Amino acid sequence: MPPLNLKGALEALLFSSDEPLPLTLLAESLDAPIDEVAAALHTLERDYKEREAGIELREIAGGHLLVTTAENAEWVGRLLRGRKRVRLSRAALETMAIIAYKQPVTKSEIESIRGVDSSAVLTTLLERNLVTIRGRSKVVGRPLLYGTTGEFLDYFGLRDLSELPRPEELRALVAAREPEQLDMIELQVTGDVAIDMPGGSDLPPEPGLEPEELEEPAEHPEAESVRVERESS
């Protein structure tokens, strides 16, 4: 016997969960037909939007999840006081991308694409449950195969893997994005160093330059060359 107020019951279920709930599970729990539950989900979603609620309904990792809206992120963040997990490093994201697109994939395949050792990064991803072992490859040595998890979809807010841009879409997407942000290392160096200023050939070598002034051109030509690249691509 389905609940009299299906929408209300549905909202109660969603509210009670901190994990995405699949439609089938919702329908089963509510003893209601799937299409009716799906319709109620839509109504609920529209309700929140219409009354500009602080929460919204999202489809994540093959389920439905109530989350606070992005515009309230600042306030919720303050309440949580930095108890959110740290962002993934660039190395981790690269590795993650390779696994997501090429899964199941071995560590050596990942490393041959990245051109660097990826053991530590892979361990981090496994620890964070974004990646899981999918068995062993049939090639010599039977290396482990890695794949993505449901947690991966959740972490990146993806409905499913098909939501990842197709390889041919990637180039267009990136061309439209902001110039790349390079991770900068800051170093203290004693003088008399020959410093490679990327694209800084038009910069006259000035003896007796103040350190603060020297710092700047190291960044500017960088941004410039990136901008040029964007226009040309």
Next chain:
Amino acid sequence: MIDPASPDAKPVAPATPEAGDPLVRRPGPAPVVVKLARFEGPLDLLLHLIKRDEIDIYDIPIAHITQQYLAYIDLMRSLDLDVAGEFLVMAATLMRIKARMLLPATPTGEEEEEGDPREELVQRLLEYRQYKEAAGTLRSREDERRLLYERGMLPSDEEAGPLPLAPATLFDLLDAFNRIIARMPEPAVYEVRAETYDVEDKMSLIARQVAENGSVSFMALLLECRARGEMIVTFMALLELIKLGQVAVVQDEHFADITILHRTPEGSEPNAAAEP
């Protein structure tokens, strides 16, 4: 990373600074803050150079890119940064390609077989670039998702309480031990008769206490001891019990007293609450 005062941090100039080389020489001994882009690997660095110099990836001027690449490696070395082996392997690859480009085309049919010596590198760069781009889209998805909070992000007091098994590390334990040892007055025992303490005895004592009371305060356990020697033996017994998985240690917060809990072999959920 670099101690400016260290004589080892002496920078090295690149071997062949040519005209138009984007190098800035800066005389004078004053320490300078240099910002250096960090690359995830040789391919990342190459892509950066290609982008920066607006190079057509399908027609890479190999001599130019090799020179730029080596200049960067030199720079990293001059800054005393560890240059990972992968960077050196790529340097060798670049130089090999450069050498093959310089050789005249062999008159035999080999030429067709070999093709452009840059081909393999270009393919690797294209593939890597694609995943780098994918990583970029993942970054934006990550950023968007992090703005959305689901329920349960804020841990309740109950949840924030002592977690089974995890919180206290060996170092916390050592810390606590050192603090209690320090509290112990130095001339605590004047007895001349040597007392011997046995780790096994202490182990069974702790195990019994923990089993009877559900939990034992680490501090209470040590304060029962009469001498430093006994404390040390007790401590060793505790470490042994942890190793054997018979007890677990938890801590309410940093520097709080550590509680020793009985550990059930099959579950990791001791329901005994920590003592204050």
